[in-house]
Amino acid sequence: xxxxxxxxxxxxxxxxxxxxxxxxxxxxxxxxxxxxxxxxxxxxxxxxxxxxxxxxxxxxxxxxxxxxxxxxxxxxxxxxxxxxxxxxxxxxxxxxxxxxxxxxxxxxxxxxxxxxxxxxxxxxxxxxxxxxxxxxxxxxxxxxxxxxxxxxxxxxxxxxxxxxxxxxxxxxxxxxxxxxxxxxxxxxxxxxxxxxxxxxxxxxxxxxxxxxxxxxxxxxxxxxxxxxxxxxxxxxxxxxxxxxxxxxxxxxxxxxxxxxxxxxxxxxxxxxxxxxxxxxxxxxxxxxxxxxxxxxxxxxxxxxxxxxxxxxxxxxxxxxxxxxxxxxxxxxxxxxxxxxxxxxxxxxxxxxxxxxxxxxxxxxxxxxxxxxxxxxxxxxxxxxxxxxxxxxxxxxxxxxxxxxxxxxxxxxxx
Amino acid sequence: xxxxxxxxxxxxxxxxxxxxxxxxxxxxxxxxxxxxxxxxxxxxxxxxxxxxxxxxxxxxxxxxxxxxxxxxxxxxxxxxxxxxxxxxxxxxxxxxxxxxxxxxxxxxxxxxxxxxxxxxxxxxxxxxxxxxxxxxxxxxxxxxxxxxxxxxxxxxxxxxxxxxxxxxxxxxxxxxxxxxxxxxxxxxxxxxxxxxxxxxxxxxxxxxxxxxxxxxxxxxxxxxxxxxxxxxxxxxxxxxxxxxxxxxxxxxxxxxxxxxxxxxxxxxxxxxxxxxxxxxxxxxxxxxxxxxxxxxxxxxxxxxxxxxxxxxxxxxxxxxxxxxxxxxxxxxxxxxxxxxxxxxxxxxxxxxxxxxxxxxxxxxxxxxxxxxxxxxxxxxxxxxxxxxxxxxxxxxxxxxxxxxxxxxxxxxxx
Numbered sequence: 001x002x003x004x005x006x007x008x009x010x011x012x013x014x015x016x017x018x019x020x021x022x023x024x025x026x027x028x029x030x031x032x033x034x035x036x037x038x039x040x041x042x043x044x045x046x047x048x049x050x051x052x053x054x055x056x057x058x059x060x061x062x063x064x065x066x067x068x069x070x071x072x073x074x075x076x077x078x079x080x081x082x083x084x085x086x087x088x089x090x091x092x093x094x095x096x097x098x099x100x101x102x103x104x105x106x107x108x109x110x111x112x113x114x115x116x117x118x119x120x121x122x123x124x125x126x127x128x129x130x131x132x133x134x135x136x137x138x139x140x141x142x143x144x145x146x147x148x149x150x151x152x153x154x155x156x157x158x159x160x161x162x163x164x165x166x167x168x169x170x171x172x173x174x175x176x177x178x179x180x181x182x183x184x185x186x187x188x189x190x191x192x193x194x195x196x197x198x199x200x201x202x203x204x205x206x207x208x209x210x211x212x213x214x215x216x217x218x219x220x221x222x223x224x225x226x227x228x229x230x231x232x233x234x235x236x237x238x239x240x241x242x243x244x245x246x247x248x249x250x251x252x253x254x255x256x257x258x259x260x261x262x263x264x265x266x267x268x269x270x271x272x273x274x275x276x277x278x279x280x281x282x283x284x285x286x287x288x289x290x291x292x293x294x295x296x297x298x299x300x301x302x303x304x305x306x307x308x309x310x311x312x313x314x315x316x317x318x319x320x321x322x323x324x325x326x327x328x329x330x331x332x333x334x335x336x337x338x339x340x341x342x343x344x345x346x347x348x349x350x351x352x353x354x355x356x357x358x359x360x361x362x363x364x365x366x367x368x369x370x371x372x373x374x375x376x377x378x379x380x381x382x383x384x385x386x387x388x389x390x391x392x393x394x395x396x397x398x399x400x401x402x403x404x405x406x407x408x409x410x411x412x413x414x
Numbered sequence: 415x416x417x418x419x420x421x422x423x424x425x426x427x428x429x430x431x432x433x434x435x436x437x438x439x440x441x442x443x444x445x446x447x448x449x450x451x452x453x454x455x456x457x458x459x460x461x462x463x464x465x466x467x468x469x470x471x472x473x474x475x476x477x478x479x480x481x482x483x484x485x486x487x488x489x490x491x492x493x494x495x496x497x498x499x500x501x502x503x504x505x506x507x508x509x510x511x512x513x514x515x516x517x518x519x520x521x522x523x524x525x526x527x528x529x530x531x532x533x534x535x536x537x538x539x540x541x542x543x544x545x546x547x548x549x550x551x552x553x554x555x556x557x558x559x560x561x562x563x564x565x566x567x568x569x570x571x572x573x574x575x576x577x578x579x580x581x582x583x584x585x586x587x588x589x590x591x592x593x594x595x596x597x598x599x600x601x602x603x604x605x606x607x608x609x610x611x612x613x614x615x616x617x618x619x620x621x622x623x624x625x626x627x628x629x630x631x632x633x634x635x636x637x638x639x640x641x642x643x644x645x646x647x648x649x650x651x652x653x654x655x656x657x658x659x660x661x662x663x664x665x666x667x668x669x670x671x672x673x674x675x676x677x678x679x680x681x682x683x684x685x686x687x688x689x690x691x692x693x694x695x696x697x698x699x700x701x702x703x704x705x706x707x708x709x710x711x712x713x714x715x716x717x718x719x720x721x722x723x724x725x726x727x728x729x730x731x732x733x734x735x736x737x738x739x740x741x742x743x744x745x746x747x748x749x750x751x752x753x754x755x756x757x758x759x760x761x762x763x764x765x766x767x768x769x770x771x772x773x774x775x776x777x778x779x780x781x782x783x784x785x786x787x788x789x790x791x792x793x794x795x796x797x798x799x800x801x802x803x804x805x806x807x808x809x810x811x812x813x814x815x816x817x818x819x820x821x822x823x824x825x826x827x828x
Contacts, residue, residue: 019769104783211606215622363821374514391816401805403775404789410778413782
């Protein structure tokens with residue numbers, strides 16, 4: 001019942017949201033940014049409750065880090081909302097226009113999706129980002145954060161609601177599911193009568209479970225098992241810089257490199273120096289037989305390594321006989337997220353860019369650039385690695401649908 | 415096992431399909447058109463087996479009509495394939511291009527979806543259309559037609575495969591599920607490892623069932639419960655022509671009108687003449703209380719009528735107090751398909767076009783125009799009434815996804 005009430009009032013709010021002016025939405029976003037900064041102390045104090053419980057429950061340091069809200073992260077949440085206010089409003093944009101021979105004028109216009117449910121884990125700052133992005137695109141949002149962040153999420157949602165509703169956003173447009181029971185999620189994802197899309201952000205297991213049970217359409221934001229392939233005709237310095245950046249700069253994120261593929265003709269020259277750099281940065285290397293022939297001291301990679309998203313300072317390394325073997329390996333083990341080739345050979349690059357099946361494919365650049373901000377889309381709600389609706393970084397525009405509007409003067413069909 | 419083999423070979427074929435040249439695909443489409451015409455007698459003879467069994471099983475005349483392949487329908491299937499060959503190739507189209515301050519050049523490029531499973535009923539000509547559209551967009555297709563059309567579908571798929579494969583299309587790109595067991599469908603829709611999207615075309619029940627069980631993303635092509643609202647400030651002649659066309663010209667299709675809404679100020683003037691025309695065309699009228707006050711002889715509409723897609727010469731009629739009541743009725747009972755307003759009042763029209771939540775919204779034109787061909791998109795695989803990925807008529811372009819291609823010269827993230 002509680003879930004149905006939330007979904008019903010979200011649907012009601014969504015209808016009103018679709019008609020709001022850009023200026024009203026932006027006013028609300030700025031008020032939301034302001035209140036986040038003003039209430040920083042309250043937010044931190046609720047966050048401390050979550051942190052205390054997380055430590056008592058023995059959660060991992062990485063998880064506790066993601067859960068922590070300090071002044072800088074709270075400021076960034078407010079900054080994110082201000083940046084969203086500055087983005088162009090996607091709603092009402094005419095994407096296509098046609099005049100048909102019978103005089104019908106057809107416009108394809110951008111409209112909000114309606115009600116979006118976002119299911120996420122740990123990081124409470126997602127609450128602010130997701131609320132802001134959905135609001136900008138004219139949607140009502142139902143937020144379902146992790147139980148470990150419930151006190152932080154509740155205070156953030158509360159102050160955002162106050163600021164939004166007092167700026168004229170309809171009641172029900174921003175809602176947080178306060179029950180931490182898992183059953184609530186399974187209820188939500190079957191409410192296709194009220195909810196237009198579910199966006200799960202989290203583990204592969206969680207997304208798989210949601211897809212298997214949802215009747216609402218799902219856009220999964222899953223794992224990033226990214227590769228870099230160093231081709232034989234290559235600027236070794238560039239290859240080293242790109243590979244190092246993709247593995248070491250921020251290993252815990254989805255666009256970091258997990259597997260390095262190297263052409264056999266260059267492996268002897270490239271790997272010793274590269275691996276040394278990685279080992280200096282405390283990266284554990286797990287290599288296939290051919291790379292162990294070059295560097296016998298490294299660990300063995302098992303079959304399981306090729307399909308593991310480490311999200312840590314671990315790297316699997318494989319020497320391949322050809323570009324084609326690299327492409328096949330990526331298409332077999334990759335997660336259709338971000339893949340890169342480093343090469344001087346234009347033909348090899350073109351083939352890689354065309355045949356690798358991923359949302360973002362790089363030639364001579366680090367996979368770490370797959371990001372809404374880096375792609376010039378503004379803030380992102382996540383990175384989709386499915387092919388329907390939105391593939392790759394999803395910004396405000398990807399949180400919309402379209403509608404055909406047809407202007408006639410009495411046309412009937414013959 | 416059989417389903418997995420089909421899905422596996424479709425996935426293999428899809429990879430090769432993505433790299434085919436437009437000219438090779440078009441050559442194959444023309445060969446497919448030719449073979450459909452050449453083998454018309456064989457197709458008709460297999461179709462007669464289906465028709466005989468359908469009659470023995472006591473299927474409805476409407477169903478038997480949809481199942482029947484005569485010379486004209488076979489010619490039209492061939493014509494459809496030729497028209498698809500003439501459409502622009504969507505694959506490789508650069509949709510967006512950006513140069514970032516760090517020198518990265520980012521292209522958003524159209525790519526095939528991969529493997530598409532189409533689940534449909536009765537009409538065997540869908541086999542040709544679906545195979546052609548998927549091929550043009552560079553996808554492999556798995557076709558699953560209704561058991562009542564199995565002999566027709568088998569011969570059509572067989573000749574299409576012969577023509578396609580001998581033109582250089584990879585084996586496995588066009589496959590028909592030959593088993594008529596329902597279990598096969600439930601296996602297919604869970605094969606997300608191999609299949610990128612399922613498109614079910616059929617009854618609301620069938621689509622609901624598929625959505626509830628699929629792990630593969632679904633684009634449902636469901637019911638069309640379309641309304642026309644006749645506003646108070648209206649050209650009565652135009653309103654009459656549009657309403658008559660939308661109900662009578664082809665009542666068995668999804669973009670036909672099922673419910674007529676009339677503003678109370680015009681109902682007394684408009685309804686008697688309009689209803690007379692409908693009754694002359696053998697349309698059964700079911701009215702609400704207010705319309706029965708004007709025309710006491712018509713039948714009563716029950717609550718159920720407002721949510722019924724008749725697909726027949728039946729029309730429900732409701733007199734509304736205001737534009738807002740019309741919009742609310744449509745958003746409550748409509749199927750987000752095609753909705754129209756007839757009015758001279760620009761403000762009323764704008765409000766209707768904005769607030770009615772449907773894939774296609776018409777001002778002063780018949781709902782019957784919702785169609786890929788009429789919208790200038792070429793042949794269509796169906797009409798989506800969901801909001802993700804494609805809304806409204808889906809043509810070749812809607813059977814594609816996108817990919818970001820990023821050109822660098824050694825960029826790393828700071």
